[in-house]
Amino acid sequence: MAASSFINPSVKHEAASSHYEVDANDAHFRKQARTVALIDTVRIGITTLALLCGLSIMGLAGNALSVYNSTHLADAGWLxxxxxxxxxxxxxxxxxxSTLVTVANIAGLLCSKVPHIRNNTPFHTPVMFAAPFVGLAAALIAIIFFYAINASTTVDSLLSWTCRWSSVTMTSGPSFGTLxxxxxxxxxxAVILVPLEALALGVAGWQLKTEKHLASYAAARKGTRSPSA
Structure with missing residues (x-):
């Protein structure tokens, strides 16, 4: 039977980066291809959610810093x-x-969505792991650093100060309650980002394992047909 490059048309994403020369009616291959596509969709979904969290943190924390910079009086502390x-x-x-998380997840999504990059396995595979790893490390470091410094009982942080006076009604900025x-x-x-990035890293490993199994199966099938081809 003639071999053909098979990708299940019902699957939105390619099952793997390379083309597999297998029988289009091979049920096992079709099942594995769907599994790889499903895992890839889950990984991309988690990456997108992590990206949105990173952008939200960057916006919220960045705005708080901006409000502080525009309302504090360095030369007149008594006012x-x-x-x-x-x-x-x-x-x-x-x-x-959050900036590192955002950049890492954008890179991860680009590698998964841009066909030229996605099909470049030596580049796509490392980035598939590097993006959630960088995001996980950045989230952990930020959280650890935040709680280590925010635990101080002698010097206020932006969080401790604004929450202390959050009940004060203010008609103009800064609004301590909002901040x-x-x-x-x-x-x-940021705390949610930690398990999200860890999950994305685990799914990336699962995807790579499944893709390798698919490639090995396709190679074995091709080898068994080559003598009679």
Missing amino acids: SLWPAKFDLRPTVALVIG CHASWASVVL
Whole structure:
């Protein structure tokens, strides 16, 4: 029987980067191809969710820093709404960490969506693992750094100060209540990012294992048919 390059037309994503020379009616191959496509869809979905979390953290924490920079009075501390001793590093850590998460996940999505890059296995496979690994490391470092510094009882952070005065009604900026909620939201999203990126890393490993099994099966099938071809 003549061999043909088979990709299940009902699957939106290619089952793997390379073309497999197998019988189009091979039920096992069709099943494995669908599995690879499903895993790939799940991985891309998790990556997209992680990207949205990263963008949200960057926006929330970045806006909080912007409000602080526009409302504190460095040369007139006795008039300032902010304390003289203030530690912005926890919020800065969230901004930097979320930026790394965003860049890593954008790279991961581009490698999965752009056909020319996706079909370049030596490049696509490392990035498939590097994106969630960088995101996981950045989220962990940001969270650890945030809680280590925010635990101080002598110097306020943006979160501790705004939440302390969140009940104060303010008719103009900075609105401590809004900043408190935004700061907490960015921290919660950063915590959520950790299991998300870990899950994406695990799914990437599962996908690679399944793709290797598919490639081995296709090679074995091709080898058994080659003498009679």
